Every structure is written in structure tokens, then in C-alpha cells.
Amino acid sequence: MLRLFDYWKQQTGGALDPAAEAVSRLWKKSALEQRLPTAQERAIAVTEVHQTHWTLDERYQTAIHLSATPLMTNTFVKSYIIRKVAEKVMALPGVESVVVNIGGDLLALGARAETVAISNPFADAENDAPLATVGIQNKAIATSGNYRRGFSIQGKWYSHIVDPRTAFPVREVVSATVVAPNATDAGALATAFNVLHPEESKKLAATLPGVEYLIIDKDGRQYASPGWEALLVKNEPAPPSAPMGKAKTKAQGWSQNYELLVTLELSQFEGRFRRPFVAVWVENSKKQTVRTLALWYDRPRWLPDLKSWYHKNFTGYTNGKGADISSISSATRPPGKYTLKWDGKDDLGKPVEAGTYTIYIEAAREHGTYQMMSKEIECVKTPKKMDISGNVEVASAALEFRKKPKAKNG
Numbered sequence: 001m002l003r004l005f006d007y008w009k010q011q012t013g014g015a016l017d018p019a020a021e022a023v024s025r026l027w028k029k030s031a032l033e034q035r036l037p038t039a040q041e042r043a044i045a046v047t048e049v050h051q052t053h054w055t056l057d058e059r060y061q062t063a064i065h066l067s068a069t070p071l072m073t074n075t076f077v078k079s080y081i082i083r084k085v086a087e088k089v090m091a092l093p094g095v096e097s098v099v100v101n102i103g104g105d106l107l108a109l110g111a112r113a114e115t116v117a118i119s120n121p122f123a124d125a126e127n128d129a130p131l132a133t134v135g136i137q138n139k140a141i142a143t144s145g146n147y148r149r150g151f152s153i154q155g156k157w158y159s160h161i162v163d164p165r166t167a168f169p170v171r172e173v174v175s176a177t178v179v180a181p182n183a184t185d186a187g188a189l190a191t192a193f194n195v196l197h198p199e200e201s202k203k204l205a206a207t208l209p210g211v212e213y214l215i216i217d218k219d220g221r222q223y224a225s226p227g228w229e230a231l232l233v234k235n236e237p238a239p240p241s242a243p244m245g246k247a248k249t250k251a252q253g254w255s256q257n258y259e260l261l262v263t264l265e266l267s268q269f270e271g272r273f274r275r276p277f278v279a280v281w282v283e284n285s286k287k288q289t290v291r292t293l294a295l296w297y298d299r300p301r302w303l304p305d306l307k308s309w310y311h312k313n314f315t316g317y318t319n320g321k322g323a324d325i326s327s328i329s330s331a332t333r334p335p336g337k338y339t340l341k342w343d344g345k346d347d348l349g350k351p352v353e354a355g356t357y358t359i360y361i362e363a364a365r366e367h368g369t370y371q372m373m374s375k376e377i378e379c380v381k382t383p384k385k386m387d388i389s390g391n392v393e394v395a396s397a398a399l400e401f402r403k404k405p406k407a408k409n410g
Contacts, residue, residue, distance in 0.1 A: 021072035042167035079187025125341035145175035254344035276365035279309035
């Protein structure tokens with residue numbers, strides 16, 4: 001892995017360097033103190049980055065750490081693990097294909113072709129319409145971006161991705177998705193393409209066979225490789241923000257200009273623990289489920305643990321209502337924090353009436369507890385915010401009925 005870092009540091013002109021952790025720690029400290037790093041602090045951090053940090057002995061497969069600079073090797077470690085796991089699984093008797101997904105970095109090997117949705121960096125919900133959908137087979141895909149993690153200093157937001165050459169957080173690129181034959185190539189380039197200028201990324205990608213990419217800058221402009229178009233899955237459904245006639249009709253009631261956001265934060269526990277299964281759904285005044293917004297679980301046999309959702313909704317949901325399951329490639333999110341969006345349509349995509357609805361959040365955790373929370377909210381063209389009291393599994397939750405923000409289109 002360290003040898004790969006040496007390779008990518010050279011390939012990217014220093015844009016990819018595990019010693020960038022020295023810069024990240026500087027900005028984290030500055031965020032706690034609510035001040036910008038000084039020019040001297042940034043210069044010291046760059047000097048730390050530019051040291052020689054290890055020497056490798058190929059014969060004995062050993063590494064000697066030469067500096068005291070902190071190193072963060074997670075840039076493409078996920079991709080490295082994905083490759084090792086997939087190769088092990090493919091070597092098992094009878095296995096024809098494998099798909100391994102760790103936090104949005106994905107590798108598909110063998111006979112199976114995988115459809116992967118690319119998260120829109122300007123969307124603010126887990127279930128927002130994707131920016132694009134691609135199909136991959138015997139390839140890896142990775143997405144990196146500055147839209148989910150970062151630092152807030154004096155009311156201004158700064159990316160968690162930093163340029164180790166300047167000790168500044170990146171600003172111009174907000175998302176980069178890379179498809180490559182090799183998982184570590186995809187992971188390394190996805191991060192590097194956030195640091196490099198799109199033209200630099202274009203030149204680097206042109207030297208690497210089989211690499212395709214989609215880069216989005218802060219103004220929504222898209223930069224795609226020549227072969228990106230061929231990866232796209234056609235006949236995608238139109239995103240919710242697409243024009244659909246008049247903003248409001250007498251039959252619909254719900255205005256297209258409004259949406260409901262559901263935010264929740266799963267509780268964090270010390271030590272090792274399993275994340276809870278979670279169901280989030282909407283019921284009308286007749287106690288009928290109109291929309292399942294989220295269903296998070298690992299095996300169908302455990303779904304009955306979400307006893308309220310399962311009793312009311314399992315049969316209808318698995319008979320074609322909302323059971324769209326696909327892989328998603330996106331920037332890594334902070335642990336436990338999620339936002340869901342309801343566009344005023346039911347599980348079949350039909351608009352609902354404006355009125356009062358109840359949002360249910362159900363959580364069940366192995367060796368943990370079972371929790372249920374709910375809140376009514378009126379959805380009739382009057383913006384409002386409401387908090388929901390937290391519990392053991394869900395630390396906090398909130399509802400916001402609001403006007404849709406203007407979409408940023410590239």
C-alpha cells in the first residue's frame with residue numbers, strides 16, 4: 001500500500017500524499033479555535049508534508065517510518081480492501097460474480113453487471129434523485145467529494161479534502177467519480193481529481209487505460225471523459241425537480257414547489273456495536289402508509305424486528321411498491337447523520353393531497369433496544385420546522401416542510 005502511495009504521489013505531482021494529515025489536523029485545530037490557520041502554520045504544515053516519511057525494503061517486505069509527521073492512509077485503503085476481498089471471494093468454488101461496496105466505493109467482478117447511481121453533490125438528502133446512473137462489469141467505481149464532510153470556521157464552510165502542496169482545503173471541485181479496471185486506481189484518482197484542476201485530471205486520465213470520470217465543479221459544471229457517455233444507463237426516470245406541468249392542481253393539492261425533509265442522527269456508542277435497522281415512513285390521516293422513505297437492514301429475515309413497519313407495509317412494499325434497490329457511489333458521509341426527502345408522492349409515484357401527515361421513525365438494534373418515534377406535520381404551503389425528541393437509538397430527529405431550493409445545473 002505504501003508503494004502505491006509513492007506511485008500516486010509521483011503521478012499526481014504531490015496532490016495525493018498521506019502526509020496531508022498534517023494539514024488536516026491543522027484545519028481541525030483551527031476549526032475548534034474558530035480561526036483560520038496563519039501563513040506560518042500553513043508553511044510549517046507544507047514542510048512537514050514534503051519530508052521523506054518511509055523507506056521500503058522490497059527484499060524483506062519491511063517499511064521504516066522516518067518522520068514524526070502523522071500519516072492518514074485512508075485515501076484509497078477502502079479500494080485496496082475491496083480488491084483483496086473480491087479476489088478472495090472469486091477464488092471460492094462455484095462463485096461466478098461478486099460485488100463489494102464499502103461506503104460508496106465499489107468493485108464488480110465476474111458475470112454480474114452492476115447498476116450504480118452517482119449521488120448528486122448538490123442534493124441534501126439520501127434519497128434524492130441521482131446525478132447519473134452507470135453500468136459496470138469487471139470494473140471499480142469510486143466517488144470522492146467535499147459536500148458531506150468539512151470544517152465550519154466563522155460561519156464559512158471548508159472541505160475536509162486538502163491540497164498538501166498548499167495547505168488549503170480544496171474549493172473548485174465538489175465531486176469526482178472515477179471508473180477504472182483496478183479498484184485502487186479508482187479510489188486514488190477520485191480523491192486526486194478533487195485536488196487537481198479538471199484540465200490536469202484530464203491529462204492524467206488520458207495516460208491510464210480504461211479510466212473514465214465525471215467531475216463536478218462548485219458552479220455545477222460537468223467535466224466528463226470521452227468514454228463516460230458509454231457507461232450511462234439510459235431511460236433513467238426524470239428527477240423530482242423536472243417540469244411536470246402546473247405547480248399545483250386541484251386534484252393534487254400538494255404543491256410541487258414544496259418538500260418535506262426528515263433528518264435523523266443515530267446514536268453513537270463506545271466500542272463495537274451493530275448499527276440499528278431503521279424504517280422511516282409517512283402515513284395519512286387515515287393511518288394508511290403513503291410512502292416508505294427509508295428501509296435499512298442487512299438480511300430480510302431480520303425485517304420482522306421492525307415490527308410496526310413490517311406488520312403494516314411489508315407485503316405491499318415487496319409486491320412492487322418502492323422496492324427499487326441499487327448500489328450508490330457517493331462521498332463518505334459523517335457517521336450516523338442522515339437526511340431524507342419526501343416530494344409529496346406515494347410509493348407508486350402519484351401526488352398526494354396537501355394536508356396533515358405523520359412521520360414514523362422505527363429503530364431496532366441487535367443486542368440493543370427497540371424504539372419508535374412519530375410526529376404530525378401539516379404540509380400545506382406554510383414552511384415550518386419541528387423537532388422530535390430523541391431516544392436510545394436515534395439521538396435526534398427533525399422535520400422541515402419547505403420550499404424547494406433552486407437546483408444547480410451544470
